[in-house]
């Protein structure tokens with residue numbers, strides 16, 4: 001008799017007014033004992049649904065989370081950001097704490113933590129858009145109103161391939177009031193979100209929304225990312241929709257960056273192919289591109305033009321009805337296709353609102369599949 005898996009796949013029902021076509025809850029999984037057949041189901045579900053939720057995973061150990069993350073790319077050797085996180089000037093540095101006994105897993109969140117997985121007396125800080133956006137929300141209305149903090153892919157984008165997946169476990173979630181998220185880009189777009197929601201959009205949908213002409217542009221354009229991108233962009237400020245930077249000459253000059261190894265600079269296709277469905281994702285880290293290389297070999301070096309071209313093709317994909325805004329419950333484990341979605345944190349917390357998450361991603365053993 002054939003051995004069966006107990007895992008079942010349940011598509012997320014979009015809330016009223018939403019038109020999302022991705023996201024699924026997987027039930028019946030024993031993530032401490034994943035069989036080959038289980039993993040076949042999980043992997044297929046991931047690439048068909050982009051974001052998977054496993055409920056009630058509060059007992060999943062950091063090691064088991066690492067092992068699950070590694071199953072998607074068994075040849076990996078490095079944490080997704082490698083040593084780049086250590087740079088004190090990097091904008092990623094303040095947001096993450098590494099678990100001492102499982103260094104590929106980081107703790108993120110908000111508030112004081114006395115003792116968690118070998119980390120003692122640490123204080124976590126939920127990233128607030130006021131530290132990154134050019135025109136933040138008026139502090140007087142900050143409690144009830146928020147933004148997309150920074151749409152991104154989890155990737156070092158220098159010297160390392162982008163991680164295939166990220167796993168994100170909600171360990172502790174404060175019970176608190178929801179917020180209204182504003183795009184503040186002149187469209188009037190807004191979204192109701194639970195406080196601290198993580199927002200996702202499908203980059204496959206973003207590609208599908210484009211005109212045939214723009215799809216051709218996306219398929220034939222390459223993106224050159226800045227060297228040491230998170231240091232390079234550390235003084236620059238974001239658009240209010242969190243989808244890329246404003247150009248006012250604040251990027252760190254190359255001469256002031258750590259030594260640049262030309263071979264580590266990433267030039268990636270603008271479209272990345274889904275290994276299971278074959279769909280194309282318009283997959284660009286909105287904040288990190290420095291140049292575009294067009295089909296005819298023309299290199300677009302004007303930063304404002306580069307950002308304008310990328311924003312124009314990405315903005316339709318983050319429309320409110322296309323955003324999956326997760327309402328976290330303790331024990332939720334999200335696994336997402338980091339080659340097929342953009343994601344961002346949202347919200348703001350007070351110091352006493354303690355929130356603890358664990359995340360893991362591992363630099364890809366190979367670069368993304370091109371078109």
Ligand SMILES: [Fe+2]
Nearest residue numbers: 152153154343
């Ligand atoms: Fe992330």
